[in-house]
Amino acid sequence: MRNVHVHAFDAFDALMIEVINYSSSVSSGDSCVRFLESVGVSVSEKLIEKATKDHPRFINELDMVKYVCTEFWSSVYHKQVDTLKTNYQDVYVLTVNDFQPLLKFESVPESMSEIPKYLAFPSGLLKGALCSLGLNCIVTADCEQLPTCKYNYGDIIDIKIGKFTVTVLSYGGVN
Secondary structure, three states: OOOOOOOHHHHHHHHHHHHHHHHHOOOOOOOHHHHHHHHHHHHHHHHHHHHHHOOOOOHHHHHHHHHHHHHHHHHHHHOOOOOOEEEOOOOEEEEEOOOOOOOHHHHHHHHHHHHHHHHHHHHHHHHHHHHHOOOOEEEEEEEEEEOOOEEEEOEEEEEEEEEEEEEEEEEEEOO
């Protein structure tokens, strides 16, 4: 048998497609998206707990967001967030160019209605990671342009990944 190199990201993509297909077969619309987001939250809570067990406690929101953009995001998607901007008033803009899970939608525009399902898991990852670090927040996503996503956090934070917008609204501050 020929030895073929398979990247971990390829296996992750295949797994996510199966999870999305399964959740679509047992639920629809908003309940499917909520399920996928809850899976993302659950996964990130476990990943953050393991990744930060020997890490000093984060002092402020910016340190938490920086950690999620560099260490956490790259552990899941094999690349860091491309840019992080802040207005220093609880508004952060995180950008990830060429977000891999959205690349397939560029060539099949009629499948755009499926995009929220593909954004639900990474939105849940961000929410779970930030909440686990002590930053209460709400994360939402919508599509502007493929394959960039934009996520918002803070009073409102923008995170660009592909061409989607995700709003992360903090409530209650840092625990």
